[in-house]
Amino acid sequence: MSVIRAAKWKYVFILVCVVFGVSACDNFELVERGQNAGADRGSSNPPAQETVGTPTFNPVAGTVASGTSVAISTTTAGATLYYTLDGSEPGVNSTEYTSPVALGDGNRTLKAIGVLEGYQDSTVASADYTVGGIDQTLFQEKNGLVVMEAEASQEIVAGATDSLQWNILEQDDAFGGALIQAPDTTEKTDVSADNTRADYKIYFTNPGTYYLFIRGLSTEANRSVYFGLSGAANDTPASFEFTSEADTNWVWENNAETQGVASIQIPAQGEYTFTLWMKSPNLKIDQIILSTNPDYLPGKDPTDPTDPAVAQAPTFDPEGGTLGPGAEVYMASTTPGTSIFYTIDGSDPDAFSTQYNGSPITLELGKTDIRAIAMADGLADSPVASASYTVTATDASREFQEEGGLVVMEGENASLLAAADTRPPFYGEAWKRVDIAGATGGAVIQLPYMTVGVGREDHARGPRADYLINFSTAGTYYLWLRGQKSTNAIGSLYVGIDGELLDIGLLPVNNFFKFRDLGDWKSRWQWDNSEKTQVHAIQIDTPGVYTLNLWMRYNGLVVDKILLSNEAAFIPSDEGPAESPSNGGIPALPAPAMSPEGGVFTGAVEVSLGSTGAADIYYTTDGSLPSSSSTLYTGPFTLNSTATVQAIAIRPGFVDSSVTSARFIAN
Incomplete structure (x- = not known):
């Protein structure tokens, strides 16, 4: 940048010389050099320009x-x-x-x-x-911290004067379920190098002073251990000694109350061997920490997410899985004052990773693995939390798997709910996903209310529900539906495969699936195979993926479950078999909760809405269907007159919830 500025002034200097002559050039040269043209009158030079500090x-x-x-x-x-x-x-x-x-x-x-x-x-x-060029068998210091399970020593060596050595023991109250214990012997010396040792090979990225913390348990006042680096025992303090509290309980200590704060010096980046030599017999060592923070406060276990001295691991909302376009992920830790750092490339996060600022992370199409860690002053870093997400462009990726000649699908888990023609009498209506008591999955799909039925010739213009099925077994499959009728209309619909109506051998006017008539059908669920008109048999000639289509014929019909079996004699009952496995699919949000749930009120009534996670709730009070263009719910609202409240939960990456509806009647 300074070179560019110099070049610019050089051209100005030349122009001055040409226009005004040599005397003007003399004055201009003084200015260009940072001097005033009147320097001969005694003015001084300005200070030299400062330089930005080297990064x-x-x-x-x-x-x-x-x-x-x-x-x-x-x-x-x-x-x-x-x-x-x-x-x-x-x-x-x-x-x-x-x-x-x-x-x-x-x-x-x-x-x-x-x-x-x-x-x-x-x-x-x-x-x-x-x-990534570090030997993965080494412990790795990160951000000035190394945490080691004592039993994970890379090498345990017997003493020079005997064959005894540190023992690895299993013990339930030890972290990781194991520890090392000094041998029960008096055959030891006061020279550390003569006694059994446990070596811990560590790669340090950050040089400096590291303070030693050990979790130990002593017996009969045998509380000491030698420590050192690269084969040399520490001089000051000469050993690490626990207080008497270690005679009865596991304790974390740093030697401060006995021999003086224990520390080691790491002069440069690289690989070092930290060693514990036996000093007292029977001493138990569970965990070892080296930290550049002298005020570090180890808890019960820096790898234990329930430890109050450890930052709680971040949580994810949503927790993972398949989501739709625009999906967003929120993170949080229940530990106050934490900072969360994360990666999206599968690598382990640390303090140099991207810091989460509280705004959601928007996921791209495809697979994303998020790994996150929480950090707070005075606490051990949390364990690394992770979540895996797959963002798909449409829910059309949901594909059910036929197994053993049977495929079962919840009605609400359609791959696609296609809207009808926007012209009369359909007006763009579609099947609706509705939460309803008694449904096997807690929800169903329901046909819209229309004043007329749909003729066979117009079926393709009407609302359609699609289900992708991967058939591994060819043959004839018999269709059963579990449904309920919510009006007095005829319970019937059209059925097809891959967009074509089934040909079941009847006159076209009767070529549809019809539930048998029951006087109390509106208050009960039933399985039906359309035997009143004609059993619906679907021929699958070759294994592969097919689309089952359900089109509207009459309004109000509710479909809870769909079953296809290659056994003609198969008759489902009650809730029927469990839903078949599927892959893909975008989850739907749960319907908003409403309190109170409608009813008669006097004067005024306050209505509250609620939903899980980060979903937004939109509502109407005039009985119209809510959408993202409706009123955004921000808190309880008051009704002073009769109203029908309808609410929906919406969140990027999810299928909109079913509509919650309640009628409030002013007394």
């Missing part, structure tokens, strides 16, 4: 674990940082730094520059990283 990286260059992100900073307030990851020189056209940079596995050269108006650009900072 620094955390962690510094070297070998780092997979999933590592690098934070970039500068000491110059207000400076903008730009970086590259391919080794090229950074500039204002490079990527602007806004959050820690995810490196990705492999060899990476990170370069950065700082820029601020009125300042010289900073010196380019550069760091070479080898990402």
Whole structure:
């Protein structure tokens, strides 16, 4: 940028020389050099231009674990940082730094520059990283913390004077169900190197002072253990000793009350071996922590999500699964004051990963794996939580699997509910998904109310429900429906395969599926196979995926369950078999709860609505169907006159809920 400015003034200088002559050039040259043209009158030079502080990286260059992100900073307030990851020189056209940079596995050269108006650009900072090149058998320090189960030592070696060594024991109250215990012997020396040792090989990314915390349990006042680094026992303090509390309980201690705070020095990034040598017989060691934070407070178990000294793992809403376009994911931790960091590339998150700011994460089409961790001052980092999502463009991906000559489908789990023709008499009506008591899945599909029936020749213009079925067995399948009639109309509909009406051998005028008439049908569920007109048999000639179609014939019909069996004598009863396995499919939101649930009131009544998760609720009070264009529910509202309240839950990535409806009558 400074070179560009210099070039611009050089051209101005030349122009002045041409127009005004040499004397003007003399004065202009003084100005260009940062001096006043009247310098001969004694004015002084302005101060030299400051330079932006050279960017620094955390962690510094070297070998780092997979999933590592690098934070970039500068000491110059207000400076903008730009970086590259391919080794090229950074500039204002490079990527602007806004959050820690995810490196990705492999060899990476990170370069950065700082820029601020009125300042010289900073010196380019550069760091070479080898990402993922760490031996996975090593413990890995991340963000200044290493947590190790004592029994997970890479090597346990007997003492120089005997064959005794640390023992790995199973014990229920130990974290991980196991621990190490010093041998029961007096054959030991006061020289650490002569006694049995347990080695823990660790890769440190961040150099510095690490404070030692050990969870232990002693017997008969045998409370001490030697510790050290790279084969050398620590000098000050010379050993780690538990307090008397360890004689009766598991305790976390840092040696502060006995020998002095225990710590080790890590001078540079790399692999080190931390060692525990036996000092007292029978001492039990359960877990070991090294932290750069001297005030670190280990809880019962830094890997235990119920530990109050550990940040609670993030939770996801929704928890995973198949969702529709625009799906959004929220995260939270029940631990106050936590920061949540996450990745969407399957790598483990850390403090250099993307920080969750409270706004939902919008998912792209396809598969996304989110991994998240919660961090808080004074607490151990939470366990890593994860959730997997598949975002599909339509619910048409739901496909039921026929098994053993049988396929069963809940009516409300249609692959598609296609709206009717927008012309009379259909007006764009469609099957509706409705929550209803007594339905096997708690919901059904219901035909809309119309004043006329649908003739065979017009069936394709009417509402349609589609069900994708993968048949592995060819043959003849017999159709059963579990339904209920909500009006006095005839309970009938049209049935087809792959968009074509079934040909069941009757006159076209009678070619439909009809439930038998029952006087109390409106108050009960029934299975029917249309034997009143003609049993519906569907011929599947070759295995494959077919679409079962249900078209409207008369209004008000409710379909709860659909069954196809290749056994002609099969008769379902009660709720029938469980729904067949399916893959794909976008879940529907539960219907909003309403309180009170309607009824007669005097004066005024306050109505409350509720839904689970992050769904928005929309409602109407004039009996019309609610949609995202209706009133958004933000809190209880008051009715002063008779009204029909209808409400729906809507959330990106989900099928809209069924409508909750209630009639309120002013007395």
